[in-house]
Amino acid sequence: MSAPTLVDRLSHLSTELTAAERENLKFLLSMAAGGLLSGHARAVPEELRAVALATAQRSLPRLHGGVRPAFETGVVFLGRGPFFSEEDIAALDAESRRYRERAERFHDHYVASGAPLARELALSTKVHDFLVSQVGPVLPTHKANYLYYDEPGLGIDPHVDKDEFSLNVLTMLQHSPEDRHSELILHPPEQDALRVHLAPGESLVFFADSVTHQRTRTVAGETVRLVSFGYRTIGSV
Template identity: 70%
Template sequence: MSQLSTGLTAAERENLKFLLSMAAGGIISGHAQGISKELRDKALGVSQQSLPKLLAGPREKYPTGIVFHGRAPFLSDEQLTTLDQESRECRSRAERFMDHYVASGAPAAREASLSEPVRAFLGETVGAVAPTRRANYLYYDEPGLGIDPHVDKDEFSLNILTMLEHRSGGGQRSELILHPPGQDAIHFHLQPGESLVFFADSVTHQRTRTVADESIRLVSFGYRTLEGNS
């Protein structure tokens, strides 16, 4: 697969990535029960291991796709308070995108995504990136919302995902799951103020479905890695 990709145009490589993403997501979601487990495991391994190899950049340094997890040094308490308030104000204009709601174009979120602390952090960890100037508030505040296993487009190579609020009535809760190639799934229950920085274009990830009395608000900053980074 990686050899095949070297002779493809950027658009063709993106299509190949989409097909591999759909294959991996379908197998993880249980849509390949008509074939043997051995063949399913092999197909999943090929699709997941091929995804990072289609893309340039520093992914080899991060075999799980995870660059950082925890309380981010690039967001101050004041910024988090501002983002939390702005996300609440933007909920009324959020539009449904597949199985969650998205609000774009918020000034405080865009300013935070372009800030010098974020740029310095990414420069030190993964090298130079190109900001997409898309900072989105994400809402999962109805039962059954979530995202099936997938990878993102090249323009969202690197994602900074920050939890602003996660309320639930107890018991089962929605979670973010990453499926690194050849490794066990990694489950995240981000706490308010925590961030996850990961290569969203090459590691299959999902958010499991919300249940009754559950509400999630996040802010997502997207960046495109630049070829030649190491």
């Protein structure tokens, strides 16, 4: 029998932690992965940096007691979702525009929560049934946020999300102008970065608590507006 790796040891450690302690461990691993992806620790030899990054990234999905479905990239679905009609997208677009003035800055972007239509659709059977068909039982977390990147320099550094967004349904409502600069990037373990460019109305469903991801910075005149629904896979510890 081969000796347990550090990933195995971290996975075993997570089974002995409380939910709060496990969230802290995930935060530390996320910070480690994000820092390495952002170019920190340049003084460390490249080979060692690669091992450290792979260890952090491969450990993140293992913090869930083996209930996270196996995946290569963390992407569950990408494209025009069958769970939203044209009318749904138009209504979300209109509501997100109205809620922009209520949005509050959260680090380097703006967030508006509590919008009634977004919350209603987040709890809809259409979205729920689709997710169940893809990954098995899930629970809505009642988290429905409009996200705004509409000032120069807004974005998010590499990170993973909290458990309430373990499964994220992210839908683009506006990205203008056509000459885009900001982009969503997923960093699957030991793979090339996955650059995701959503057209308005398209959705990305992915394991946001297990795959490091980021949004690169906006430039002057650029606007990115999205809606994000959070779900939890049943059995997550």
